[in-house]
Amino acid sequence: MEKEFLEILRTLSQTVFVLSADNEKERHAMTVSSVASLSLSPPSMMVGVNKDASINNVLQKGSNFCLNLLKNSQSKIADTCSGVEEGEERFKNDPWISSNPVFLEEAQSNIFCKVVEIIPFSTHSIVVGEVLKLNHSGKIEPLIYQNGSYT
Ligand SMILES: Cc1cc2nc3c(=O)[nH]c(=O)nc-3n(C[C@H](O)[C@H](O)[C@H](O)COP(=O)(O)O)c2cc1C
Numbered sequence: 463m464e465k466e467f468l469e470i471l472r473t474l475s476q477t478v479f480v481l482s483a484d485n486e487k488e489r490h491a492m493t494v495s496s497v498a499s500l501s502l503s504p505p506s507m508m509v510g511v512n513k514d515a516s517i518n519n520v521l522q523k524g525s526n527f528c529l530n531l532l533k534n535s536q537s538k539i540a541d542t543c544s545g546v547e548e549g550e551e552r553f554k555n556d557p558w559i560s561s562n563p564v565f566l567e568e569a570q571s572n573i574f575c576k577v578v579e580i581i582p583f584s585t586h587s588i589v590v591g592e593v594l595k596l597n598h599s600g601k602i603e604p605l606i607y608q609n610g611s612y613t
Pocket residue numbers: 478490491492493494495496497510511512514515516517540543544545549607
């Protein structure tokens with residue numbers, strides 16, 4: 463069952479984001495694709511986050527995060543933020559802006575949210591965010607992940 467499930471998931475065309483968040487002590491950025499819009503009123507998003515991910519250190523009800531929608535030229539950032547680099551090293555080569563939350567300046571879009579719910583399920587949590595602010599480049603050129611690579 464698990465093998466077949468993974469095989470089906472690999473066929474999906476997934477839009478790639480970097481989830482970023484910080485507090486006064488540390489900042490984190492991790493590549494995510496389990497992202498979906500949830501409601502329009504209020505505007506809200508949800509993202510699935512592994513309970514072992516280091517970004518959980520700074521995600522809590524009421525805290526801010528950003529979903530940085532990557533452009534198709536930004537696959538290196540996706541690699542950096544999914545294990546090639548760790549912790550603070552993930553921020554050193556790209557135009558990250560220290561704000562609350564920290565965000566990637568040259569993403570296709572930035573969706574700024576406040577955590578309103580964290581719903582645990584098995585190995586993951588569904589983090590629900592109410593959208594507070596948006597930056598949109600107006601372009602439609604997202605980075606896509608399918609069958610184990612960026613297309
Ligand atoms: C394309 C892609 C999509 C990913 N999507 C998710 C996701 O939605 N949720 C998640 O918890 N991890 C996801 N990951 C894995 C994390 O990016 C990876 O485990 C990361 O290193 C976790 O951050 P940490 O090392 O700081 O704990 C994805 C990885 C890739 C390459």
